[in-house]
Amino acid sequence: MKKQILFVDDEPLILQGLKRMLRGLRSEWDMTFVQSGAEALEKMVGAPFDVIVSDMRMPEMDGSQLLDTVKHRYPNMVRVVLSGHSEEEMIMKTVKSAHQFISKPCNAETLKSTISRMFALREVLTQEGLKRLVSRIESLPSLPSLYTQVVELIQSPNSSIKKIGEVISKDLAMTAKILQLVNSAFFGIPRQISNPAQAVGLLGLDTVKALVLTIGIFSKFEQKQLAHFGIETLWNHSIKTGAIAKKVADKESADKHLSDNAFMAGLLHDVGKLVLVANVPDKYEEVIETIKDQNITLNQAEQLVFGATHADVGAYLTGLWGLPDAIVEAVAFHHRPEICLSNDMIPLTFVHIADGLEHHGNGTLSMEAPILKIDYGYLQKLGWVEKIPEWLKTCAENKEEGKNDG
Amino acid sequence: MAENILIVDDEKPVRQLLEKILKKAGYHCTQAANAADARRCLEDQIFDLILSDIVMPGESGIDFIRYVSKGYPDIAAIMVTGIDNIQKADEALRAGVFGYIIKPFDEAQILISVHNALRQRQLKIENRQYLENLEKKIQERTDDLRESGKQLKEAHVKATRLLASITSIIIALDLEDKIVEWNRCAEKSFGLTRDTVIGKKLSECPIGWETEKVLREIGLCKTSGQRGTLDDVRLTQQNKKERLLGISFNPVLGVSGKIRGVLIYASDITKRRHLESQLAQALKLESIGQLAAGIAHEINTPTQYVGDNTRFLQEAFEDMDRAFKSYGQLFEAVKKNAVTDNIIQEVEKVIRETDLVYLIEEVPTAIGQTLEGVERVSKIVRSMKEFSHPGVDERTSVDINKALESTITVARNEWKYVADMKTDFDPGMPLVSCSPGELNQVFLNIIINAAHAISDVVDNGSGKKGIIKINTRSNGHSVEIRISDTGGGIPEKIQPRIFDPFFTTKQVGKGTGQGLAISHSVIVEKHGGSMGFETKMGKGTTFIIQLPVLSEGM
Structure with missing residues (x-):
């Protein structure tokens, strides 16, 4: 048709x-x-x-x-x-x-x-109900503490664009929204930007202020905590995946733009989960129960409940919002990178690797840990399999740094 | 009341004789045999007169009288004595006695002397009282004088301080143009100290201002007795800095109402003029800025469809080229008489695929619209140039219709969403001498106000567009421009205020409240025209501008 x-x-x-x-x-x-x-x-x-x-x-x-x-x-x-x-x-x-x-x-x-x-x-995303759901979304809920921090920073007379950008880049919801605004021609700067600080700088502090305080482009998570799904866990995993994706990209001597994109794609790769959890929490609980009951993968369970995976939902949202193609691609295919096999280095590769490493390196049993592994066949084709131990080391360093930061 | 007299004599018969004489004449008497006795009497009673012997046992009469004149200065004294001696008499007189009677005496002699002494005493008392009074009065006067002197001094200090602190120049001249007052600001502004100029003629002082103009105005002020003013008088200071002064000349009138001099009051208006010109510039920029976004949109629209059409023409040409080539093959085949079904089918296929019929129909329209778009852009650019008119202060002959046309064009984006524009221009409009930049600002202000007025109604109600109507008319001597809207009208209570500076009904930040005030001043003050309005609540408002064809100052 x-x-x-x-x-x-x-x-x-x-x-x-x-x-x-x-x-x-x-x-x-x-x-x-x-x-x-x-x-x-x-x-x-x-x-x-x-x-x-x-x-x-x-x-x-x-x-x-x-x-x-x-x-x-x-x-x-x-x-x-x-x-x-x-x-x-x-x-x-x-x-x-x-x-x-x-x-x-x-x-x-x-x-x-x-x-x-x-x-x-x-x-x-073929599922009409989900399409409708995602199309209706104006903003995604942020982690309350980060949201409050941004609102405070914006109202403070001595806040800097850099600081605001830093806080935004810790939050997938705010990052996604700010990238939508800056990548679309809303403000006359249709450029492929994948760095929130740069985005805030391009929009200008006054515009961001108006957007946040008057228009309300950000919102905070007000859903009751789900029994089996920790919002903080999602944030934690997202930030770490972003950081690892960037580390690995830097290690593989990716340029600044690619490295930025890898970070953003890593941060946003599970944004589909946020969409689902925030909008249909009961159904998402069902997904988690289904995993346990039927002993199937998350993707399979999501398919069963929604007829689509969180990757599909995330890709639809990021695409709809006009985020850079490389990010949409990484969000869409972070579980099946072989679909976009390419000789060039792309964010998808780093996100896939980082996602796997993060789950692997995460001592606590994350929901996906036993399910999702790195696609060795894919890395084989890229000739990168032997690099895995090297990356694990990088990842461990990253964790150390993270601890020191904390 | 009878006068009380003390008689002092050591011989009793003399005392009694004296008392007898005096009592008969109605005086009251007391007797004392010696000075000591008499002193006691003085302590008990008040006496007017003492008759005293000189030679008495104890204190002598003269010493006693000396005592009395010291302690009781109001008591008169007469010596009654047997000593006929000039020296003694002189001594007694010097001690302060009014009479000197030598024994033996007769009655008349005594009475005359007593009467005389009492009168003299009376005179003396009155005189003293008068003197005392006088002195008191003088003291009072002196105190008064001192007080007013003090007040005067204070007032003077105050006045001097005031004069010094006034940041305007104050110069007082007498009738001969001699300087009598010269304040600190004058010292500073002209670089001449007070001491060097007081008493000099103003024309003799080296002041770098427009002397001729100033002196002429002083002369006028003196002859007419009327206040006069001069604006924008150039002053070149000693440090070569240029200032602008606003000067007023005030006649100083004496008590009789006659002119006694001229008070010159001048203030530095450089900063004010600077701010005014900045404000004018800012307002101009504001209106340009206000229009910029709209103009950008006005240009973006034709640019969009010019681009789209050109892109279409590019593709259309490719298709037509393909069709042309296929026809070419057909033509070649026809020439060679080798037309096959294949070739015909191929041509048919190409015609179908390229939609040639559509293209032939559409291409001319696309070219037409492209040209129209380009024309639209150039019209906007031309209007912008005409509207902003570099050299805003220059007066030239202006075609008002054209000026309105370009203002309507540049402001199009401000009104087109809420109103349709209807113009009815008098084709016989004469050229009007005016400053086109300023006039365009006025038209722009009114058109934008009209759009806002309509927009308020549109937003609150029907949603249907309103109408802005602009008419021009001329009667040869003057032209009239009427700009009407179908907005809500101006409420009666704010009607008198709409031309007031800073009066606005718009939201804070939406308008400066200067638009109509400046428009009014441009039309009335700068062009000698008139500006008014007719309004009806719920119907709309018409602004009416009239301009003389030959403006003043030409």
Whole structure:
């Protein structure tokens, strides 16, 4: 079936231009063009769209009102803003309702690739219920202590961008959100950024302040503690995996960008678990019970309960939010790296290794420890198997350092 | 009341004779046989007069009288004695007696002397009282004088201090332009000390200001008796610094109402002028900044579709090229008379795949819209240039219609989401002499206000767009510009205040409250026009600007 895309813009010439420009994709995409929010909502009745691309400022109903309505009525529709406006006030309004923001004028490739990526993502997560769940997410819950720390830092007169960035990079929820904002063109800096401190710096302290304090892009974990799932354990594992991925990447002389990406991908690799735990905690408890009852792997149990794994959910979210492809890829395939076998060094490789090492090196019996191991076949193909002892040493050093830090 | 007289004599018959005479004349008498006796009497009673013998046993009469005149200065004394001696008489007179009677005496002689002595005494007392009074009065006066002297001194000190602390220049001149007052600020500003200029004519002092202008104004002030002012008088100080002074010339009137001099009061307005020009610049920048985001959007929109259409044309050309090539093959085959079904099918396939019919229909439209987009961008850029008008202070002949047109264009993004713009321009508008930059600011202010007024109504209600209408009319001498909106109108209670500086109904941070105040001053003060409004609650507001075709100052 062809993909359904709806374009909304009050300027007919823009619509005609888009129509002609995207004509080459007419065999894959079914495109509808309307001039107002009201017309857009009318078209949606009965005929669902996969993606809506809307202008921001329009008379009567503006883009943020339209996307808000869409979010509630059709949560699994992917919402993209295509706007020539650069006023912060306007952008702030869409931060919560739009998945991605493209600024006008944009070239054909950006538009095509952004939309194509969305479709590719939809293949990753086939389960409609989960798609709807993830599309609706505005923000992920942070560890309360880290959230409080960030809020305090932001309000403090002598806080620095660096400090704020440091705290954010300890929290997967805040990291994911800040990377969404900075990687999408929301603030006119569509760059592949994978360093929260750099992201905060690019956004500017004032913008971050407004985003956190007024718009509320971050939130804190308020769910009751689950019986079998420790939130702190997830954070701990995420931070350590990120750190190990970076260590290993540095050891393999990865460049700064790759090393940063490896850290972020490591930090975020289990973000899907957070999505599930925060939104459907009872079902996640069921997953854990299923593992015990049926003696199956986590992935198998998740498949049984949700019809998808936390990797799929995490990949969908990070993709939807426009995080760098390398990170999305690492999140999606951290259990099955062979899918993306590549001769280049990619974050996925380091995340897979770090995830394995972290579970292995973790003395306490983490939930996944006995289940997930490093894919030796994959490393064999890369010719890296003999490096494992070396990495374990690095990992142990890392642990030492961690202890000293504590 | 009868006067009380003390008679002192050692001979009793003399005492009794004297008493008899005096009693008959109505005086009251007391007798004493010697000085010691008499002293006791003085302690018991108050006497007006003493008649005393000189030679008595014990203290002599003269010594006694000396004692009396010291201790009882108000008692008069007469000597009644047998000694006929000039020296004695002189001594007695010097001791303070009023009369000297030589025995034997007759009655008349005694009475005359007594009467005379009492009168003299009375005079003496009155005189003394008068003197005492006088002295008291003089003392009082002296005290008063001293007090007012003190007050005067204090006032003077205060005045001097005040004059010194005033940060404005104060110079007082008499009628001959001679300097009588010169405060510290004047010393500092002109680099001339008070001592060197007091008494000199102002024109003789080396002051680096516009002397001619100042002297002319002083002359005017003296002849008319009216206050005069000069603004922006240039002063070159001794350190070569340029300052701007605002000077007022005040006539000093005497009690009679006649002019006695001129008080010059001048303040340094350099900083104020500097701030004013900064403010004007800031407001200009603010409006440009306000527009910048909107203008960017106005340019982004055509750029987007120009790009899209060009991309389409690129792809269309590739398709058409493919079709052209396939037709070429067909043409070659036709020439060689070797047309096969294969070739025809191939051509048909290409036509179908490339959607050639669509392309032929669409390409001209795409080119047309591309050109339109490019035209739109250049119009915006042209309008920006016209709007911002470098050289804002220069007066030139301005086509008001065109100025409005460019202002509407640059502000388009501010109104297009809430209102439609309707213009009705008088094609016969004469050129108006004005400063286009400032005028455009005024138009911009009113258009943006109109958009905001409509936006408030749109946000709160129907959601339907409003209308901004701009008309121009001319009657040859003046032009009229009417800008109306379909907003909520201006409430009656704020109507009188809308041209006040810093008055705003917008949220904090949304407006400086200066827009309409400055607009009003630009139209009225700088261009000699008028600016007013008509408003109806719930219907909207019309701002009306009238400008003379030949502005003042041309």
